[in-house]
Amino acid sequence: MPLPSAEPAPDSDVYRTLLESTKAIPWRIDWKTLRFTYIGPQIETLLGWTPDSWATVEDWAARMHPEDRERVVNFCVSQSQAGTDHEADYRALTAGGGYVWIRDVVHVVRKEGEVEALIGFMFDISERKATEEQLLTLQQELEALSYRDGLTGVANRRMFDTVFDLEWARARQNRQPLSVILADVDHFKEYNDHYGHLAGDDSLKLVAQALGSAAARARDFVARFGGEEFAIVLPEADAAAGSLIAERCRQAIAELAIPHAAIGGRLSISLGVGTLIPNAEDDPRRFLDQVDGALYAAKDRGRDRVESV
Template structure:
């Protein structure tokens, strides 16, 4: 075949059409003056179900965009086209049977010699599988983020979550003038428990204690977190001193109801907890770390005073 034959075939409109209609991408062209389709590939029927002949104007395109994506997609494409800017848009296109397909529309603005817009030409690509894969990755990332703030053993929040939320709730309490309460908890004689029952049983004990504490701090903004080992903390926003002490006592009762045997406890025959409670309306001169240390000292006072009790005042 000579070069002349090649040039002749390449300029044949039928060759262009065959090439366009053999690709999975869907070619289209809209006349700018009338906003009507002068062409759209027959592949559109296989992808969306709408007849090729039903794509008459830009309105048909807009009406077949998912309603949640429609306005922003149309506004973006019109703005870019009016400014003569080539662009891409991802959106959900509705199928004739009521489902949707993710589309990436790649748009090229064709100009006349004088610079005015003549038409828009482009390709639609089915990116549904890609979007589903991207959504799965985002979902996994969110799950991993949740897990990074969750104690893997007890399934309550971990120290990282407490360290993240505590300064936020502190700042909010200072801004609103609402009281903020902390309850720091330690399982009594837990080392003796582990030595006697073994670490597997000890892990189960930690889980059951965490369940009782999490149930005791029951409001949506309350946080139960494991600080490490056998130590836990309750972060109680908008909670005054009396209410915080009630939460602490409720947690002790819920744990008592579980009746977890502890043959090596120095205060009885069941697993118990000691708790330090503190409440503050943070002022400009108050420090969150100092307050946490104060509540922590109350916990150790409860332990030194005999354990299985709540200390809500300075020793």
């Protein structure tokens, strides 16, 4: 949506209403004077500063976190001088002394080859940054602490619960699909009874490795859910992708060709898979129960198969 080249005129009430009813905060700076010629009233709701207190770019720079100021100001000035559209993330000071993460998206307006003005939108990205920081902290904890299953080397149930909750929140915030797979080794008690628990442990290690290879996107996450059951979290995977990866997991175990003499065949797994775009009414535990129900349906319908919620 184009922005006004100056503060909207009195006869632009509809246009002004559209601009000022968005959550994004529109603004315009005259390049020659480096003064704000317009900033949306939403700025006061977000940061507490009145629109008329934003007079010059000095006010913008002064209300930036000291750790961000030099980097962001230098970047924005250089990009603007070059006539290049750009965006920058930084922490903006509130009137109450706190900070809010802002993303400034900037369009450089040129006239006869010269920079005339900067126009853009400020977006509140605090929730997104909080999620990113949580994920970073989680990764650091994973490196510093033992959240891995001691037998198979994949993540343990505790780590699964943490990652699942974070990915659920992220999917809900960004309105993106989240898929989860629950997989269980078929006739595992019989395998242990026939071959012994050490052989059973070895087979679980092979299953875990095969699942990790089958669910190999950057953010795919494999965990031992308990006993001979595994869980896989698939961020940004729709139903088709979730089912495809579940079938790939099933085939990966089949290709291991681990003998299972107790049933006269080979070791296999049954899988349940579910997908949704979470909203405020959805319950993550109920969703996991539904995926678990799909897993048991796969067991009831003959094992070595995938069933979907």
